Amino acid sequence: MTTTTLSIPRIWDRPKSEHGIWSWIGTVDHKRIGTLYLITSFIWLLIGGLEALLIRLQLATADSTLIGAETFNQLFTMHGTTMVFLVVMPLSAAFFNWLVPLQIGARDVAFPRMNALSYWLFLFGSILLNVGWFTGDSPNGGWFGYAPNSGITFNAGSGMTFWAIGLSILGVASIAAGLNFTVTIFNMRAPGMSLFKMPVFTWMTLITSILLVLAIPVIGVALIQIGVDRLYGTNFYNSLAGADPVLWQHMFWLFGHPEVYILILPAMGIVSEVLPTFSRKPLFGYEFVIYSGIGIAFLGWFVWAHHMFTVGLGPAATSAFAISTMAIAIPTGVKILNWMATMVRGSIKLTVPMLFSISFIAMFTIGGLSGVMHASAPSDAQQQDTYFVVAHFHYVLFGGAMMAIFSGMYFWWPKMNGYMLNEKIGYGVWFLLLLGFNLQFAPMHWLGMDGMPRRIFTYSSDQGWESLNLLASIGGFVIALGMLLFIYNIWYSRRPANRVEAGNDPWDARTLEWSISSPPPHYNFAEIPQVEYRDDFWYQKYPELLEHEDGHPAPSGAQDDAEAAESHEEDGHDGHGGHGIHLPDMSYYPIMAAAGTTIGMGGLMAGYWVIIVGGILGLWGIIGWSLEPVNDPDPEAEH
Amino acid sequence: MAQEAITEYHGEVHDPTYNTSTGLSNRKLLMWAFLASDVMFFGTFIATYLIYRNRSLVGPYPENVLDIPITTISTFVLLMSSLAMVLALHYTREDSKGPARFWIAATAALGGVFLIFQVVEFQTFVNEGLTPRTNIFGTTFFILTGFHGAHVTVGVIWLLFMLFGHFKGTLRSDNALDLEIAGLYWHFVDIVWIVIFTVVYLVTANDGAPPGAPPFIHHG
Numbered sequence: 001m002t003t004t005t006l007s008i009p010r011i012w013d014r015p016k017s018e019h020g021i022w023s024w025i026g027t028v029d030h031k032r033i034g035t036l037y038l039i040t041s042f043i044w045l046l047i048g049g050l051e052a053l054l055i056r057l058q059l060a061t062a063d064s065t066l067i068g069a070e071t072f073n074q075l076f077t078m079h080g081t082t083m084v085f086l087v088v089m090p091l092s093a094a095f096f097n098w099l100v101p102l103q104i105g106a107r108d109v110a111f112p113r114m115n116a117l118s119y120w121l122f123l124f125g126s127i128l129l130n131v132g133w134f135t136g137d138s139p140n141g142g143w144f145g146y147a148p149n150s151g152i153t154f155n156a157g158s159g160m161t162f163w164a165i166g167l168s169i170l171g172v173a174s175i176a177a178g179l180n181f182t183v184t185i186f187n188m189r190a191p192g193m194s195l196f197k198m199p200v201f202t203w204m205t206l207i208t209s210i211l212l213v214l215a216i217p218v219i220g221v222a223l224i225q226i227g228v229d230r231l232y233g234t235n236f237y238n239s240l241a242g243a244d245p246v247l248w249q250h251m252f253w254l255f256g257h258p259e260v261y262i263l264i265l266p267a268m269g270i271v272s273e274v275l276p277t278f279s280r281k282p283l284f285g286y287e288f289v290i291y292s293g294i295g296i297a298f299l300g301w302f303v304w305a306h307h308m309f310t311v312g313l314g315p316a317a318t319s320a321f322a323i324s325t326m327a328i329a330i331p332t333g334v335k336i337l338n339w340m341a342t343m344v345r346g347s348i349k350l351t352v353p354m355l356f357s358i359s360f361i362a363m364f365t366i367g368g369l370s371g372v373m374h375a376s377a378p379s380d381a382q383q384q385d386t387y388f389v390v391a392h393f394h395y396v397l398f399g400g401a402m403m404a405i406f407s408g409m410y411f412w413w414p415k416m417n418g419y420m421l422n423e424k425i426g427y428g429v430w431f432l433l434l435l436g437f438n439l440q441f442a443p444m445h446w447l448g449m450d451g452m453p454r455r456i457f458t459y460s461s462d463q464g465w466e467s468l469n470l471l472a473s474i475g476g477f478v479i480a481l482g483m484l485l486f487i488y489n490i491w492y493s494r495r496p497a498n499r500v501e502a503g504n505d506p507w508d509a510r511t512l513e514w515s516i517s518s519p520p521p522h523y524n525f526a527e528i529p530q531v532e533y534r535d536d537f538w539y540q541k542y543p544e545l546l547e548h549e550d551g552h553p554a555p556s557g558a559q560d561d562a563e564a565a566e567s568h569e570e571d572g573h574d575g576h577g578g579h580g581i582h583l584p585d586m587s588y589y590p591i592m593a594a595a596g597t598t599i600g601m602g603g604l605m606a607g608y609w610v611i612i613v614g615g616i617l618g619l620w621g622i623i624g625w626s627l628e629p630v631n632d633p634d635p636e637a638e639h
Numbered sequence: 640m641a642q643e644a645i646t647e648y649h650g651e652v653h654d655p656t657y658n659t660s661t662g663l664s665n666r667k668l669l670m671w672a673f674l675a676s677d678v679m680f681f682g683t684f685i686a687t688y689l690i691y692r693n694r695s696l697v698g699p700y701p702e703n704v705l706d707i708p709i710t711t712i713s714t715f716v717l718l719m720s721s722l723a724m725v726l727a728l729h730y731t732r733e734d735s736k737g738p739a740r741f742w743i744a745a746t747a748a749l750g751g752v753f754l755i756f757q758v759v760e761f762q763t764f765v766n767e768g769l770t771p772r773t774n775i776f777g778t779t780f781f782i783l784t785g786f787h788g789a790h791v792t793v794g795v796i797w798l799l800f801m802l803f804g805h806f807k808g809t810l811r812s813d814n815a816l817d818l819e820i821a822g823l824y825w826h827f828v829d830i831v832w833i834v835i836f837t838v839v840y841l842v843t844a845n846d847g848a849p850p851g852a853p854p855f856i857h858h859g
Contacts, residue, residue, distance in 0.1 A: 110669070178676075179673055179676070183668045183669050187663065188659065216676070218679055221680060221687070233772045234778040235774065236687070236778055242694045242695060242696045242775050251687075
């Protein structure tokens with residue numbers, strides 16, 4: 001089929017090795033790329049956590065001089081940027097990569113090389129963002145980088161330029177990933193899997209991908225604008241030339257609020273898989289959960305100015321945005337009720353992933369309620385820029401997104417790695433994280449109500465904020481202990497002496513990824529599954545439940561399906577056992593194109609020769625890529 | 640053997656039967672989704688231009704530099720390139736080699752003429768004292784139209800690759816989808832220009848100095 005006759009001279013052979021470093025550099029396998037995302041973003045999680053601990057050390061006592069104002073600015077800027085763009089988003093991407101092809105019964109994503117490109121751009125962009133730690137000039141304008149404060153007039157260092165360029169590269173990575181998963185989910189579902197038979201996690205990935213495709217360009221334009229302002233002296237955010245000082249806020253939050261849902265929708269997808277599995281019931285109101293997800297994503301575009309109630313937009317705009325913000329609580333509340341109703345009268349198993357998912361519901365509800373308080377503009381005027389807001393968004397992003405991500409880690413770890421994470425240690429991780437999280441962030445509600453402002457590097461002892469701040473700092477170190485215990489859990493569980501093999505389906509779960517071996521073979525499915533029902537794998541295992549749970553008549557061929565499922569489990573006994581399945585070949589061009597792009601864009605700050613080097617590398621990567629066939633012709637099949 | 644197996648992995652494959660859930664080829668769906676993304680990209684730049692209308696504190700203002708008659712010609716050239724694109728795809732599908740190559744070349748050439756118009760326009764504006772640093776109008780105008788020009792440049796290069804592929808025999812009627820996808824991009828870039836021409840040239844071309852700002856006096 002591949003009849004491309006164009007080619008450029010090969011300087012090196014196409015990567016073939018299945019082991020060692022080159023097999024990772026050249027990989028286009030969605031599972032390996034998922035693992036790369038997982039490891040990279042977990043390292044960033046530790047670094048971002050370290051930044052948070054330094055912040056908490058500084059704030060633990062009044063009048064502290066431990067860090068100083070400028071370093072403090074850099075720390076909270078990079079803590080926020082890291083946690084949003086280098087931790088929660090790529091951790092979600094790790095799950096997208098690992099799970100979406102498995103859940104829809106596909107052998108890979110639609111564009112495997114573009115998938116690798118997304119990862120490498122993410123890796124290089126994230127490094128560029130952090131270069132400032134070594135030049136002593138880190139970004140210091142807050143994670144939302146408000147212009148004109150972040151413009152060259154008020155912020156002359158190179159930090160915010162690195163920030164703009166680094167985030168632009170991450171933006172390209174996100175758009176590419178969003179496009180890839182949109183096409184994958186629309187086009188590569190197994191036969192019979194209509195949209196409303198897809199697992200909820202896949203659905204939330206689809207919605208998130210569409211949000212990425214549409215929202216990232218908005219921040220991309222804002223970053224280009226601030227970038228050319230800083231590099232070339234244009235006037236987008238130059239107030240002296242008549243620029244609007246509020247424009248950046250509109251642009252940032254027009255991106256930033258859909259971004260909030262980009263962070264939380266995958267988390268909602270994870271708990272929507274975990275809760276039914278451990279309640280041994282189908283998700284309550286599947287359609288409601290899906291439509292609520294779509295509703296949240298749609299309404300998310302009309303609420304951005306609730307971040308700007310104190311800017312002075314006037315009563316009409318403020319009221320409109322207050323109402324739209326309150327409206328978004330409705331689909332969110334629907335989901336929370338659905339998750340709880342899923343557990344009602346279920347046979348609940350309190351496994352570690354289940355505990356994290358239940359904690360997600362509780363913590364996210366608290367964060368959601370304080371969010372509704374912000375939606376009320378007069379109330380928000382009191383809360384704006386105080387620790388109350390910090391408490392709110394940590395309850396939705398840590399108590400929400402991170403709890404769900406940990407739930408997903410414990411839930412899918414056996415599928416990804418073939419062994420179980422030790423459950424006893426897991427309970428300890430859950431307990432420490434939940435305890436530390438609440439110790440750290442619950443006091444911030446009171447601090448905020450008492451008027452403690454965000455982003456100040458210290459406070460005086462006569463303000464009465466010392467004990468609550470100390471409590472919050474202690475909570476931070478409890479979280480750190482939980483993280484260390486999680487790492488220990490991995491180390492402990494993978495030791496041969498303690499290793500507990502996962503088998504195909506350790507949780508007796510519902511979706512297709514559990515029908516194949518753990519870890520899955522390179523080609524995922526020896527035979528592409530035929531899907532008849534929502535949670536098809538569950539009904540292959542328990543055909544007698546069909547009538548009872550869904551009101552569907554029991555399928556006539558249910559028994560055959562169950563047998564077919566068994567034969568799936570025994571790879572190699574189903575006709576071709578993975579032989580003759582052609583997957584896309586590995587390629588070096590994605591990493592080359594990503595490196596070229598990063599060097600070229602970083603070169604905007606360094607000089608023309610760097611741009612030229614990056615440009616040549618990038619063009620070489622792109623042209624080589626476009627002329628490289630997806631699969632090299634099979635030498636055995638040539639005629 | 641190989642052919643059958645590749646079709647099973649229904650991914651990035653040049654398979655005319657599009658063995659996908661929607662029946663659309665992956666790459667075509669990718670291009671449509673990308674264009675949706677690009678709508679947001681240009682939409683944000685155009686919104687910035689409109690929000691920043693009449694905010695320049697010094698000249699030149701739009702009325703001092705924008706030339707609707709000249710730009711109408713370049714707009715016409717770009718729109719004709721879309722017609723050429725349609726014909727190029729038609730003849731490629733029919734396997735009429737000569738006309739197909741002629742119209743692919745014509746599309747690229749018309750795009751190139753448009754770019755020459757843009758370069759000359761930029762040069763003229765600079766000579767008249769308007770650069771991206773001069774004022775708000777200069778900043779928003781050059782960056783918006785500059786990014787559009789960059790899109791046209793990418794399109795021209797893409798079409799030249801297509802032309803080359805047609806001569807080499809890698810672009811044929813059975814994979815005319817390659818050209819169709821380039822065409823989607825090309826038509827989109829044209830549509831964006833229609834919006835830019837309307838918004839920047841037709842709507843704001845008569846904007847002079849806003850209240851309180853000095854009128855522009857051309858020196859030289």
